[in-house]
Amino acid sequence: MKVAIFSTCVVDLFFPKVGQAMTEVLERFGCDCYLPENQICCGQPTYNSGYLKETDKTLHNEIDSLLSVDADYIVGPAGSCVAMLRSYKNSLKDDPEYAQKAAELADKSYEFSQFLYRVLGVVDAGAQLDAKATYHRSCHMTRLLGEATAPFVLLDHVKDLEMTPLPNIQNCCGFGGTFSAKEPEISQTMVDEKVDSVLSTKAEILISADPACLMNIGGRFSRRGEKIKIMHIAEVLNSNVDVKRIKYKKDIEKVEQ
Amino acid sequence: MGIATSTKPFVERVEEAKKDKFMQASVAKAQDAQWDKREAARKELGNWEQWRDLGEQIRQHVIKYLPDYLEEFADNVEKKGGHVFFAKTDQEATEYIKDLAVKKAVKKVVKSKSMVSTEIDLDKELMKLPGVSVMETDLAEFILQEDNWDEPTHIVFPTLHKNRDQIQKVFEKLGYTGSNEPEKMAKFARKYLREYFLQADMGVTGCNFAIADSGMINLVTNEGNADLTMAIPKTQVVVMGMERIVPSLKEAEVLDNMLSRSAVGQKLTSYCSFSGKRTDDESDGPDDFHVVIIDNGRSNALGTQFESVLQCIRCGSCLNVCPVYRHIGGKGYGSIYPGPIGAVLSPVLDGYEEFGDLPYASSLCAACTETCPVRIPLHELLIEHRHVMMDKLHTDHSLTNTIMKTIGVGTGSPILFKSAMFGANTASKVVSHHDHDSVAGFLYETGRIGKLHKPVPKFARGWTDIRDLPQPAKSHENFRHWFKKHKQEQAAKGGK
Numbered sequence A: 001m002k003v004a005i006f007s008t009c010v011v012d013l014f015f016p017k018v019g020q021a022m023t024e025v026l027e028r029f030g031c032d033c034y035l036p037e038n039q040i041c042c043g044q045p046t047y048n049s050g051y052l053k054e055t056d057k058t059l060h061n062e063i064d065s066l067l068s069v070d071a072d073y074i075v076g077p078a079g080s081c082v083a084m085l086r087s088y089k090n091s092l093k094d095d096p097e098y099a100q101k102a103a104e105l106a107d108k109s110y111e112f113s114q115f116l117y118r119v120l121g122v123v124d125a126g127a128q129l130d131a132k133a134t135y136h137r138s139c140h141m142t143r144l145l146g147e148a149t150a151p152f153v154l155l156d157h158v159k160d161l162e163m164t165p166l167p168n169i170q171n172c173c174g175f176g177g178t179f180s181a182k183e184p185e186i187s188q189t190m191v192d193e194k195v196d197s198v199l200s201t202k203a204e205i206l207i208s209a210d211p212a213c214l215m216n217i218g219g220r221f222s223r224r225g226e227k228i229k230i231m232h233i234a235e236v237l238n239s240n241v242d243v244k245r246i247k248y249k250k251d252i253e254k255v256e257q
Numbered sequence B: 001m002g003i004a005t006s007t008k009p010f011v012e013r014v015e016e017a018k019k020d021k022f023m024q025a026s027v028a029k030a031q032d033a034q035w036d037k038r039e040a041a042r043k044e045l046g047n048w049e050q051w052r053d054l055g056e057q058i059r060q061h062v063i064k065y066l067p068d069y070l071e072e073f074a075d076n077v078e079k080k081g082g083h084v085f086f087a088k089t090d091q092e093a094t095e096y097i098k099d100l101a102v103k104k105a106v107k108k109v110v111k112s113k114s115m116v117s118t119e120i121d122l123d124k125e126l127m128k129l130p131g132v133s134v135m136e137t138d139l140a141e142f143i144l145q146e147d148n149w150d151e152p153t154h155i156v157f158p159t160l161h162k163n164r165d166q167i168q169k170v171f172e173k174l175g176y177t178g179s180n181e182p183e184k185m186a187k188f189a190r191k192y193l194r195e196y197f198l199q200a201d202m203g204v205t206g207c208n209f210a211i212a213d214s215g216m217i218n219l220v221t222n223e224g225n226a227d228l229t230m231a232i233p234k235t236q237v238v239v240m241g242m243e244r245i246v247p248s249l250k251e252a253e254v255l256d257n258m259l260s261r262s263a264v265g266q267k268l269t270s271y272c273s274f275s276g277k278r279t280d281d282e283s284d285g286p287d288d289f290h291v292v293i294i295d296n297g298r299s300n301a302l303g304t305q306f307e308s309v310l311q312c313i314r315c316g317s318c319l320n321v322c323p324v325y326r327h328i329g330g331k332g333y334g335s336i337y338p339g340p341i342g343a344v345l346s347p348v349l350d351g352y353e354e355f356g357d358l359p360y361a362s363s364l365c366a367a368c369t370e371t372c373p374v375r376i377p378l379h380e381l382l383i384e385h386r387h388v389m390m391d392k393l394h395t396d397h398s399l400t401n402t403i404m405k406t407i408g409v410g411t412g413s414p415i416l417f418k419s420a421m422f423g424a425n426t427a428s429k430v431v432s433h434h435d436h437d438s439v440a441g442f443l444y445e446t447g448r449i450g451k452l453h454k455p456v457p458k459f460a461r462g463w464t465d466i467r468d469l470p471q472p473a474k475s476h477e478n479f480r481h482w483f484k485k486h487k488q489e490q491a492a493k494g495g496k
């Protein structure tokens, strides 16, 4: 199966290990990965700030680039950015040149954990991690992409990983793209509450499927001088893997029968 | 002041809200409690998403045929001997009601909770008339009134920002000597209000839904004060926003059900009434019945990308899930319509000059859109407001504007982005000083955190004032570089 990796600008600029882990996991499950050269960014920074005209070029570029390799699927390590890719279908529906391409792009784009769980049918990626962790659910992944199950199932199956529920998991971490820079006062109270919630779980690791949220919460942890280890879900699922542990949905169903 | 509740600039309001730890705690507590109650009530109803579809369809349909339904409603009110007045502005509305009060020699007005009456400053206008006094009979509104006409901070729970001790102090001024127990204070208020009710000669209520095919007014409350306001005084005024209409009882039933569950997490509120002018075979109810239908900026939304804001049934649930409202409260927004609905509606009603900051007071987390019973795409409308202000009105000439345009160019051009990416590490050196040891105890697996030394560009300062920024990956360590090498290694191994 051919997969085009939608690397996202945040991973390109800041988090090489997330991209690496995601690629390694996907390859483990038999995906032939490609990294389309000319991709840049999903366009949220300008689009969400109201600069729609300025964003058009970004969207067009991203579509051309991601469709330039003839892949079966497009997979990205950020729920928010993938939700944005899928929304092109709607925002470009009146664009004579790009409407159809945008629809094609939307139909084959998946967030990493969503792809593992929903397309490949994986429930246990074979990973092991001896730690106590909690998971931050990103707003866009949950509400705009509609994926609220996949990461939890996959993390629940990581050997020795103790997952503790995060209180008030439904509340935004205060990132909101340019919001965090434009309204730092409000953003700070939001991220502080999130940091407090994470601390209350006594988790050693904070996991998420959105690197931007991790950058925000981690950055605030650091500034407050609090300790936490931050991991993207791809890094967790790529930890101490034993392929013998890998399990698919269909294996579980068989057991249940 | 109309819908504005403050003359202070937005940043100052946020500053003040940030300091008000009591308010934050009480909003958070209320939000969390409402979350459980609301979700349980919706779950109990079952098929909530389909109910939302139905709610949306009903409201969309009404807004589409608004003139027809308003005409039908007005005809039916008049057929029963009532009067209907269409007010284009707040002033037209208050003048009409004041004239009526003068004509009827009104002395005492009782009011039940109505956001639109607050919007048009009706209380204060009526009290300008010599010898006329006004009494708010909704418990929360009564507290606000007695606390020197404090402004409401929530559209369903107007006193969310006050605690029971503060309320006790307000009541002590009226002669209350009891404890701060809510039940005791409520009992005191009820007795106090009851006496006033019996003497009132004009009643003013809002309207949850106006029923077009019967000319009836549907009110949904938990205190029953609205029904008394309707039943006792001989002259009755209903004030309603022009969008607050449904075709028939059938649709009202659907929406009342959704409204109660969304607003207070109840199957149905304690009182849900349908009334109008007293008919010959009824013993109570008003003899003189007036409905004032108010535009006051609502038609600005008709036929525009903001039309769906008129679908709102004022359930307040978008406020109850909003993480920004959680931290800045109603006062932070500076509008009687706060929270996500307020951030969308206030600029529609009063313009960007007054409320242009509000659409930016959102992280676009979409919790509002997810909860709205009538499926208003609130977070998309916030982006739409930003769009109108930035692309169309060019209201922002600040540095941010230039930077956003530059990002627009940068993220649209692969060559520019690559040079930025591969130069990011070098470029950031100008503003960041990478020092591992300075970040005590921070284990950042995926990227390195570096402390930034001032000065940083103005735009990034909002970020770095409160949190650390990871050090950009060096070009020979970034993901693209790794991927290329990884592929080469695979090829060398004879793999794919």
Ligand code: SF4
Residues within 6 Å of the ligand: B311, B312, B313, B314, B315, B316, B317, B318, B319, B341, B371, B372, B373, B374, B375, B376, B378
């Ligand atoms: S916008 Fe929706 S959620 Fe908010 S008050 Fe109106 S109906 Fe309720």
